[in-house]
Amino acid sequence: MSTDFKTGDLVLCKVGAFAPWPAVVFPQRFLSPDVYRKRKRNCVAVCFFNDPTYYWEYIHKLKPLTDETIDQFLTQHSNNNNHGRHSVPKDLLGAYKLADKYTTLRSFMRNKFRSEGRLNEFNEEIMENGEVELDEDPFLGKVGDARNVKEELKQEEDQDEKRSQVSEESDKSEVEEENNDTNDKYEENMIKSETDLLDEDSKSDLTNDNKKNSSTKLKYHKKLDRKRRMEITMLFRRRMQRNLIQRKTPPGPDEITETHKLLQKIIENLDNDPPFFDVETLKKSKLYKLLKVINCDPNLKEFHPSCETILTHWIDLIATIKKSKAQST
Template identity: 45%
Template structure:
C-alpha cells in the first residue's frame, strides 16, 4: 500500500490461487487467542468479508480498496453466478462504514461480545479505527486500568509449541496419482505446480475447507459447473501437497481446519460420487494423522 496502513482500512488480500479478496485490517490485540498465536512480526492481521477467516500478511502485499474499485467490480461481475461469493464479499465491503459496528458483529459471531465490552471498558470508550495495526497485547497489568487480556498467553504458546515438538513426524506413504476429472485435467495438466506457503498452512487449509464446503455442502441448490470445476482443482491441489517430504497438511493443519472431516462428509454423500476417488486417496494418505487426532480427542475426554 502507498500509505501507512491503519486498523479499519479496507484492503484486497490475495491468498495462494484465490482471487484478491476484500478484507479489513484488524487490531491484533482484539484477535481470538488461536489467531493471535500465529502472529508474525512483519505482518498485520486482516479479516475477510463474507468469510470468517483471518490472515496474516505483509502490508506491502495488501492493496488499498476504495469505493470506486468496489463499485466497478460489482457493476462488472454482479450477475456472474460463478463469482457470487466474491461479489457478496465486495457488497459487504461496500456497506462497511462503521468500524465499531463491524467489531460488534464480528465479536457476536464469535460469541465473544463480553470480551469486546471488557476491552471498551478498559479503554474508557468504544474502539475506533485508525490505530497502529502492529500494536499487540500488553503483558503488564496496570493497577488502575489496562487490559482484560489474560497473561497466560505466553504460557499457552509455550505449551502448544512443546506439544507440537512431541508429535511424531508422520509421513504419508507415497502413492500413484489417481485419475483427475477429465475436464479439469485438460485445463491444468500443462500448468506448473504451485507451491503453497508452508508457514501459512493452517490459514490456507482453512480457506480450502471453506471454499470446498461452500461449493458442495453449504448450499440450497445443486453445485454449478464452476463450483464442480473449482472443487476438482482444489482437491487436486490438496493431493499434490499431501506427499511432500515435509507434508503441508500436517497434524496441526488438520487439527485446526478439520479438512479431513469435510472430505469424509463428501465421501459419505452419494450425490457427490465424482469426488469420491480423490477424496478417498487423500484420506488414505492422512490415515496416520487422523488416527493421531482421534487419540488426542480420546485423551481430552474427562475420565469417569
C-alpha cells in the first residue's frame, strides 16, 4: 500500500469537534499494549503535541503540517492577536509551538516515553528490534502481528531466528539432560577455570611495573583468553540459560548465586582493551539475546540491573550485528 506519509512526518489530525491538531506519525512497534490493542486495519497511529493521547486515523484524512503552516498559524494567533471571539485554545497554541520546536522523531519519542514513565520500554524495543528510523512504513505493526499490511523481510527473519534458536536450545537441553550430573560437574570446573582466566585478563590492563615472571604470566593468560573467548562466552551463556530459563521449577540458591557471579564477571570485563566481548563473540554466542530474555522476565527482576548495565554497554555492538544481518539479506 502506497502512502503519502511516513513515520516522523508532521500532520494535522482532526478528531470530532476539535480543531485540526498538530501530531506526529508514530511507529506502531513502540506503542504501548493498550494503544496497540485498538489498532485498526488501514489506519496509522499519530501522537499529538501538547496532549497525552494517541489516535488511529485513515491516512487520507491526515493533512501535512509544513513549516509554512506552523509559521502562519503562530503569526496569526500570537499573544498580541490572540484575544476576542476568534482566539484559539491555549492548548492548541501550545501544540503548534511544540511542533515548531520539533527536531527529530527519536528525540520526540524519548521525551514522550520519559513523560509516560516508559523509558525502559523505549530502550528495550531499540535493543530488541533496532533504532528509531525516519520514513518507515506507518502501517507496519509489531513483529509477528498477522494483521500487518506489510511485514518487512528483516523482521520476519528475526522472528524465524528467535523461533529457531528456542527450538534448537530446547532440543539441545533434552540431549544434555541425559548426562546432567556429569555435565554440571564438568561445567562447574570449567566455570572456575575460565573465570580465573578472566580475572587475569582484567588485570592485564594494569601497569607493567611487575617482575618479569608476573608480566610473562599475564601476557600468557591474555593471549590464551583471546583465543578462547568464544568458548568462555558460550559457556557463560549455557550456564545462565540452564540456571534461569531452561527449567520447570524456579532457580534455587545455587543457580541464583552462580548467575550473579557470571553477570558480575561480564561487567568486570566490559572495558577490556582489546575488548573481550566483541561483535563476533556476541554474534555467534547470542549471549546478548539471552540477557534480553532475562531482562524481560518479571520473575527474574533481581538480575535486571546487571543485564541492563551490560546491554547498554553493548548497544553499539548489537546495532552492528543487526545492521550486518540486514545487509546480508
